Amino acid sequence: MTYQFKFTTKIRNPKTFLYNTGPISDITDTTWNRPQYYTVTKVKNGRSTVLGTKLTTPPVNVGKRSTPDYATLAGQALHKLGRRRVFAGQRADAFHVDLGSIFDLGALRPFNEAHLISMPNMGGKNAVQSYNVHTIALQVPIDEVSASGDRPTDPMSADAVIGVWATASRRKGRVYDSKLGKYVGNGPWVQVSRLGNPLFNEVIVPMAEKDAWNSAHPANDAKYTKYVNRPELAGLLPVLYPGVFPNLAAYTKPRADLNAILMTGIPAGVVPGFQNYTGPVQSDMLRLNVAIPPSETENSLGLVAGDAAGFPNGRRIGDDVVTIELRAIAGLTIPLVDPSFTPDGAASAVEDGTTDTNAPLLETFPFLGLPGGGYQTEPGTTSAS
Incomplete structure (x- = not known):
């Protein structure tokens, strides 16, 4: 089953460069010069059902003069489609990662002194x-997406697990129409991007194969299994941090733990009382066991910290997926499938040193915080007034 979002942008006044020609106090205001609308369609078993049309996004948070009450504008863009809720628009990013450090030869600032090219230890810096x-948020009832068509209650039932991924598509060609004075899309829609497990494309897939991966369907991911079974980063960690990961360096078996986490889901019997196995087909997608209730107190390290409602059982906004995946690649999860292996001490401590210092999350849909205004936001702050 697929939920399709198709967007259309309108320019009200083509004679001005301005995004808005006055304050925007309502999403219907004509002072907003570039409104955007979208249609949501559900496709199941080849049958399409339009769930909503001409749904309005909010404007971006320009600043105090242009969007003086942004919370109201954002609230007007929350749409209810039967038992579903949908929102498409700007929100505050809740992700945190030290990109500048990690992509500088695999450096982790809290462990700088142990790196092959040593520097003083320091805290991580959130690059985002x-x-x-820009967020597309969709809330649907569990019985609409479960295989059985009801709300599963047994976590060990195969019907309790769903697989999820997202894609983006654009028209195959763009041609300049001199009569319209603009470029128009032509040809079939072509998939140009996708996302399942976080950081899969960035860290697992080699650079030369990223475009091919982005255009592929998860059912065809078997060709990428070799990169999961023997991830490049797992081989680099003992080299970049001499003497820190000796057990990982000596481990030569295919990484069945990562294969289960990323490519098939974790089968029953690996973690007591838990499974999110979708079958033997190798495919990168988020897998969620919908029979496992939300945690009363979330642990941002998810399943590896005993919180079965967290990543890699789905992905909550607050899950520290960077640390979870770093520790898994470093060997922390190998004993789940190979009890003879003893993880290196650093495997349970490795991290990029960032924490969630972003704008606070909301307690209601769409959960991500309000975006910072263009006028009032300063680099390094979380202001969203």
Whole structure:
């Protein structure tokens, strides 16, 4: 089953460069010069059902003069489609990662002194601090997406597990229409991007194969299994941090733990009382056991910290997926499938040193915080007024 979002942008006044020609106090205001609308369609077993049309996004949070009451504008863009809720628009980014350090030869600032090219230890720096992101949020009833068509209650039932991924598509070609004075899309829709497990494409897939991976369906992911079974980063850690990961360096078996986490789901019998196995087909997608209730107190390290409602059982906004995946690649999860292996001490401590210092989450849909205004936001802050 697929939920499709198709967007259309309108320019009200083509004679001005301005995004808005006055304050925007309502999403219907004509002072907003570039409104955007979208349609949501559900496709199941080849049958399409339009769930909503001409749904409005909010404007971006320009600043105090242009969007003086952004919370109201964002609230007007929350749409209810039967038992579903949907929102598409700008929100505060809740992700945190030290990109500048990790992509500088695999450096982790809290462990700088142990790196092959040593530097003083220091705390991590969130590379996406105070960023805004364009978000598509969809809330659906569990019985609409479960295989059985009801709300599963047994976590060990195969019907309790769903697999989820997202894709983006664009028209195959763009041609300049001189009569319209703009480029128009032509040809079939072509998939140009996808996302399942976080950081899969960035860290697992080699650079030369990223475009091919982005255009592929998860059912065809078997060709990438070799990169999961023997991930490049797992081989680099003992080299970049001499003497820190001797057990990982000596481990030569295919990484069945990572294969289960990323490619098939974790089968029953690996973690007591838990499974999110979708079958033997190798495919990168988020897997969620919908029979496992939300945790009363979330642990941002998810399943590896005993919180079965967290990543890699789905992905909550607050899950520290960077640390979880770093520790898994470092060998912390190998004993789940190979009890003879003893993880290196650093495997349970490795991290990028960032924490969630972003704008606070909301307690209600769409959960991501309000975006920072263009006028009032300063780099490194979380202001969203």
